[in-house]
Amino acid sequence: MDPRQFLLFPLVSLLLVTAPAASAQPVAEPRSAAPDPAADALRRARAARGAGRWREAEAAYRAAFAAAPRPAIEGELGLCELALRRPVDAANHLLRALRDPRALSPAEQRRFNEGLRLAEKDAIRVEIMVSHDEAEIFVDGKFIGRGQASYQFYVTPGTHEARGSLEGHVTQTVRFENYVGTETIFPLVLHPLPKPPPPVVIVRATPPAPDHSGRNLRIAGASLALAGAALGAGFAVAAGVRDDEAEAQADAIRRDYGRGGCLYKAASEVTLPCKALEDTLSARDTLRGAAWASFIAGGVFGAVALSSLWWAPSPPSPPRVAVRPLIAAGGGGVAVAGVW
Numbered sequence: 001m002d003p004r005q006f007l008l009f010p011l012v013s014l015l016l017v018t019a020p021a022a023s024a025q026p027v028a029e030p031r032s033a034a035p036d037p038a039a040d041a042l043r044r045a046r047a048a049r050g051a052g053r054w055r056e057a058e059a060a061y062r063a064a065f066a067a068a069p070r071p072a073i074e075g076e077l078g079l080c081e082l083a084l085r086r087p088v089d090a091a092n093h094l095l096r097a098l099r100d101p102r103a104l105s106p107a108e109q110r111r112f113n114e115g116l117r118l119a120e121k122d123a124i125r126v127e128i129m130v131s132h133d134e135a136e137i138f139v140d141g142k143f144i145g146r147g148q149a150s151y152q153f154y155v156t157p158g159t160h161e162a163r164g165s166l167e168g169h170v171t172q173t174v175r176f177e178n179y180v181g182t183e184t185i186f187p188l189v190l191h192p193l194p195k196p197p198p199p200v201v202i203v204r205a206t207p208p209a210p211d212h213s214g215r216n217l218r219i220a221g222a223s224l225a226l227a228g229a230a231l232g233a234g235f236a237v238a239a240g241v242r243d244d245e246a247e248a249q250a251d252a253i254r255r256d257y258g259r260g261g262c263l264y265k266a267a268s269e270v271t272l273p274c275k276a277l278e279d280t281l282s283a284r285d286t287l288r289g290a291a292w293a294s295f296i297a298g299g300v301f302g303a304v305a306l307s308s309l310w311w312a313p314s315p316p317s318p319p320r321v322a323v324r325p326l327i328a329a330g331g332g333g334v335a336v337a338g339v340w
Contacts, residue, residue, distance in 0.1 A: 036068065038063075038065070038068035041061070041063040041064035042073070044060040045060030054080055054083045058080035061073060061076050061077040061080055071100050072103065072105075075097035075108060075111070075112040075115075077093050078090045078091070078092075078093030078119075079094070079111070082115050087119040087154075088122075088154050088155060091120060091123040091125075092153055094115050095154065098112050098113065119154070121180070124156070124157055124179070124180065125152065125154055125183045125184070126152070126184045127150060127152045128144075128162055128185075129186070129187045130149060130164060131187065131189040133147055133149050135164045135165065135188075136165050137151055137162065137164050138163045139153070139163075140161055157178060157179055157180050159175065159177045160175070160176055160178075161175050162174045162186075162188060164188045164190055168192060168193055169191060170192075170193055172188055172189060172191075174186060218306075222302065225298040225299065227298065228294045228296075228301060231298075232293075232295035235288070235290040235291030235294055236287075239284050239291055242280055242284035249280055250277060253277065262274035
């Protein structure tokens with residue numbers, strides 16, 4: 001056992017012996033006609049304290065403090081805890097009792113200050129300065145308080161952990177280590193939660209429209225080639241008809257006027273048939289020329305359309321056939337699907 005504890009007990013007993021007279025007449029307690037809710041517990045506490053029954057006295061003072069949380073009662077509770085060799089609890093109660101000296105008599109102030117001095121030999125004083133008053137403070141998982149800018153309390157020597165939490169802020173944890181005879185002071189800063197990143201907007205680029213100019217050119221070329229072939233065929237048929245007409249007219253002139261009938265154009269009766277023959281032959285030749293021109297133009301357009309496969313290819317078409325493996329209970333194979 002620590003030798004200091006042998007010296008501590010007589011000093012605490014001396015502080016408690018002088019307690020009845022000091023606490024019987026608290027100078028700062030306001031007078032009231034209402035009954036004191038802690039009167040019965042205080043009577044039991046003083047009786048137990050006078051008989052040296054410290055645990056009974058501590059329980060009675062605790063009940064009295066719960067009924068009437070006055071600094072004088074909290075200080076007496078702290079002195080009982082000191083007598084029970086619980087210096088940390090005693091120091092915390094005595095420190096809180098001394099925060100309002102106007103509620104204590106001079107004798108109580110002296111006794112409580114002396115008791116706190118004795119408790120501090122085995123308890124370490126800690127002060128935490130909080131960045132946000134509304135934060136909740138915990139030490140070793142025990143709630144310390146909320147709504148204060150700083151907290152003063154006592155802990156046992158060794159390593160401890162302080163934690164501050166506040167909605168919308170990052171929970172801050174601080175580990176600290178202290179020794180007898182030292183005082184620990186540190187800040188507890190809570191930082192706001194980082195803002196969520198802005199939503200990522202995915203802009204899907206519209207694929208460029210496929211270039212169908214080559215296909216359109218081939219369609220136009222093929223159409224013109226077909227039109228040229230159709231016109232050429234029509235002109236050729238018309239030229240054939242005119243050629244048959246000219247042959248019939250020539251046969252009629254030869255039959256009526258001989259083979260050289262049209263050589264004598266001066267004869268009035270031959271002029272009209274020969275003129276008609278010339279017109280028919282001229283129309284035949286014109287239609288033949290138009291037929292050849294249409295065939296040649298259609299061929300040119302067809303050649304241009306065909307050559308565009310090299311210098312104006314069409315964009316690649318999506319695959320139209322898909323081959324997938326097919327597994328069945330009795331065997332397997334492949335499935336072929338496509339668009340034709």
